[in-house]
Amino acid sequence: MSTELLLPGAAMSFASIFVPDFMLQAVVRSAPGIGIRAMVLVDAASPLRPVICLNQQAATRGIKPGITKSEVEQFGGIGILQRSRPQERIAHAALLDLAWSISPRVEDTAPDNIVLDLAGLASLFGSDEKIIHRLAEGAERLGLETQIAAACNIEAAILASRAFPGITVIPEGEEAAIIGKAPVTALLFSAAGATVSRQNGETAGAAHDLTGLLETLKRWGVHTCASFAALPVLELSERLGQEGVRLHKLARGGAVRALIPAQPAGHFEEEMELEDAVAEMEPLSILLGQLLERMCSRIAARSLAAGGIDLRLQLRPSFEDGRITAGHPFAQTTDPGEGEASDIFQLALRLPAPMSDPSTLLKLLVLRLQSAPPPAPVVKIMLAADAVRPRTSQGDLFSAICPDPEKVELTVARLASLVGDANIGSPELLDTHRPEGFRMCRFDPISVSRDSCRPARSSLGGRIQREQKGHARAPRSPSHGLEKDVQSALRVFRPAPAARVEIRNGYPVQIAFSGFRGRVIAASGPWRSSGDWWTEDSYAKDEWDLEIQSSSKTKSGKQQGVYRVCYDCAKKGWYVWGTFD
């Protein structure tokens, strides 16, 4: 049910986009550097590898659909490609995205054919001709050569797009005259929604059943839609049945039906199969850039942005490479379904904010790949993205200083490649008394307005909030109580150096560690903690806060400081945890 507001008397208008040699174009689109030359598509699933699709250049060389691959090879200079159903699926999805970028009402008529409802779009994009040219330009950017037609009814638009090359606009009331010039082959395949090859009379795919009907029409001397429309309906129905009547109505341009809208999906995929395996990062990044450019243009056309990118690289299978990839963190061995196992290198890029800039996404992917490069040459690149609504934010004079999420992600990726993934992020305290009881989380700052009701943070406030969240961690020691001019922040020694401690009456009196020796002049402790005794990684320690005066004199006199020293009950040893500064 359309929710669009149509003015009374406004003419309905539909545009049909047809991609000739769709199967071939889908493969050529994803294979860089092929150029324009004679090419055929063979069905790899069939033992003889017959030609199922070919372009105009190949047709002029005398190649016909159905001949085998070995026969094609005898011609010489003909590019032979294998059919790829994933590429066809991606090309079809790209075509749908192009249509949705113009109109919300799109019909998924056939893999090589879609129809758009153009009603009410004139105020946005101008006349139907302008919209069709816009569609043609969009299709060209997607790497697809298309035939587009606009008409007042769907069937006429579909038939015209399949029959006539380039752009066709059928004025209202002239459907029969224009469609009459179309070959009857186009009528039959338009009715069946099947793929027509370049060679008239030859069929492919689901259109195979129509061959008999086509032969009959040839015997009758019917070659165009006009001659078919001139046949008497009654006699036609006696010979061809109800299908004949339907075709007759189509040939007269009088068949009217409603558009069946397709539901847009939020998942985008692009992939590229490489003739030669790529081992270097630079050519790989160029190819990734091309794929991202294509995917981002599809996403942006739908006014969306990528919420995350999944990169999958199919690696060249070899014994040695397989042995290397076995230990790689991102590698996994899968069976692609064609019998031979291949290594897949996976990389998931989660974005803090939706992005649609291909250059930013490329930098992020390349930085991740540089920190953990694929262990073998790449033969296939697969990209997938889940699209979400783009981030909308308005600049605020009073908002706090916060970097752009895109910049943050890029900076964090660069820093991660410098210091390692594990050494960057925001620390998050864990609900444990274990030493170093924190983990590194993704840095995701939130820009808040200065005058917003952000709770004032303090030591006590933070603790209360943590307890409200269910964290039962008590303060590690009373020394964390803060006052205005008395501060005590700990500087941690990683790893904690071992110490020799002299105990007298249960209290430490002398300590020596890392070439430092001193006398304890004040001590606080022991602050005992233990836990995780039910696991192998249990802990039990006594903590002391010791004020130590060094035995040796320095330039500034005797060195003095407060240290946190722990006795590890499990290891039966003393360690200096850190110093207060």
Next chain:
Amino acid sequence: MPRDFKLLRSQIASLLASRIPDPSTWRTPKRGERVPTGNFETDSLTGGLPRGAITEICGPSGSGRTSLMLSALALRTAEGEACAFIDAHNAFDPYSAEATGVELSQLLWVRCASIDQAFRATDLVLHAGGFGLVALDLGDFPPETVCSLPLYVWFRFRRAVEHTPTIFLVLEQEPHAKSCASLVVQMETGSAQWLEATQNHEEISGDPGVRLFRGSRLMSKVLRSRAR
């Protein structure tokens, strides 16, 4: 002749007054925004930390450098600003930071393995922009190690932060940025404050363990400040 020269200069200055300010007249340098550190004594001495400039906090271990830096981080993150902490010696304690009031989710902690890595990370963070405070902790490196770095590094950092709202805080044992730093604060070791525990309002004496470490008193002095 000198009289004519003065006349000529005044005539040119009056002609160009609407377009170019007179170079011979003294102009008071524009004072940038300053934000508090959270320590009253230091704030009253320094007037706060300048934005778009380098501030050095120097002092020996135990002088309260880290406490002052965490205090400044706590205030900035509480304001909702994103902050970065470049940890050259991997000495940052998240518990102390959280206890001081640092909003950890607003803090980017970069744990470096060497001083060279720390400087590279700082350069990346400063040039990315958008951070309210960037702290570089070189507190555990001996002065001779930091001195060996070329001076142009500090000029590069100064160029990266000037005309931005970023506070660049460097924690070290001795000042190294020389004229690139707008503010240099020297911290001095204060006496440790111990709280003697009492039981039934009577102080327990003779038992050295029954006491709590409260902290050390912060003592600071200004070595250099452009604004004062």
